[in-house]
Amino acid sequence: MTRSVPYQPLLLRILHGISGILVIAAIITGFLVYNTFDKRFGKLPIPKIDPIQDIHGTVGLFFLILLPAFAIYSFHAGEKRLLQPDSIPKLSQFGKPIWWVSLQRLANTLMLIASVLAVISGRMMKEEWLPIGELDHIWYYFHLIAWVIMVCCLAIHVLMSAKVGGAPLLLSMFSGKFRTEDSPRIWFISLRAWLSNFSSNFPAEINQLMQSNFSLRIIEVVVLVGIIVAFVLPVFFSAGE
Template structure:
């Protein structure tokens, strides 16, 4: 691998890649659902796919399944890529390098928050609503807004990645290189080490996390609780 291409942890590439594939597939099929049954703002004359709602729902469900692991990894192993305690101050420094970095951190955080709104509102929607012309339902409206935010933040994420790290940063996410310490046969050993450290210093580590970025911990709680709610909703609102 060229020195100009940074190395990304294997877990990041796997979770980032899988969740990205499902999210993009859900975005594309979601637009086709909108294009077929809604189109209040504009429509594109694409051929209609009769089962497009089920196809979109399948990709959205896969995205929901991957979301917990991706969120936990993002809030802990990659928390430096999310908003920091001084992010709002840095966002006022428009045009400076730190502004670009902070903008990307904000976009990354908003993707996780909007994902929660998308999966919850999506689980509350009924398949028969759109074919029946019910396009003003609050859950459908929230669903549209959430996915629009995800699309916008995803665009910012990609553009800022190129701005901050160049094409080399994007290429690093597709690299097949795996360092010895990052290989799958080391995962259990690293997990045991992490779990042992967590048990030994739980109170100290918990206080450190809260002191370092309380707002991020609140967002993490909202995202994880929201994901659990999305999984449980069909049990209470199946009909």
Template sequence: MPRSKPYQPLVLRLLHGVNALLVIGAVITGFLVYDSWDGRFGKLALTKANRDLIDIHGTFGFFIFFIALPIFVIYCFSAGKSRLIQGDTLAKLSEVGKPIWWYTLQRIANTAMLIAGILAVISGKFQDENWLPNGELNHVWYYAHLIAWAIVVFALAIHLLMSVKVGGLPLLLSMFDVKYRPEDSPKLWREKVTNFFRR
């Protein structure tokens, strides 16, 4: 029997895609900032210490903080909430090995990814662009931001592994598919948003 292809709502694909790109961009530029100005916990020395890197990273952070993540969070807690932690999550965790157990783990991984991103942007907002150039490497918020980076990388690994486990490569690819169904057409967005606020 041909297996039906997984389908993701268009709005989810757009919001998720923008967030995934920006967060991965922040992870890479953030690492380069650390690697060039700090490097106390291991170092690849890929780039020379350079203020532009901090600015580029700040720009990624800015867009995630003010635009991409807030809109995605609103989406996830409304239209997308069936893919996040549910009220019965604890009960379902006892059904070890059954499909629902894996779905539950995946929903926990999705939620963890969201929380990791939120931790990174909040701690990011407490950074000062002059700390590293001034050699001030011991600010508590700087350490918090480094830890947030590690949490994002870890959460992303689990998020991808769980998605592959539950739906394989077709599920991963479905998140980046560009085709959409008629009922998902952007022509209907205005109506849907109006209905959302009327509820």
């Protein structure tokens, strides 16, 4: 690859590509669900799709299954693309390159948080609520809030990527080329080596992680716990107010 085209790790491209498709599909089908049953904040003249709730739920389930891997990768290998200790202060430097980068990092982090809110609230909703006009359940409002945040963060993510890296950065996410050290054949070996090193130096590794970016580590815990909650909460509690 030429130097003018940035290189993106293959695993990032795969996880980013699949999760991106699922997020966009969830946003579109989520709007169609709202446009079919709610319409309180406006509507579009779109033909009704009878199984739209099932389609939206299926997309959401696939996204939930992928979310743990994407979140773990984002918080570690992709940490530089998320909130940094100086990201908030640098938002005051409007118009400068670091402002665009900081805004994108903030949007990426908010999208992970909103994703957790979306999957938890979606799992706790009942299918019969919207068709019978029960629109005032708290889980439905949480789901709407998560949808709005994800739409805004996705727009910022795409716009800032184009602003910061231009077409080469956007095209690099769709490249099929990868380096030898990035081959899928060594993923398992690399993962096993990382886990072995992490377990053998557990206290030091945890301490280093917490000191490197404490705020992001807190967000990581919240996101990962939230994902676990999304999987197990509906098993123990009936959806409701």
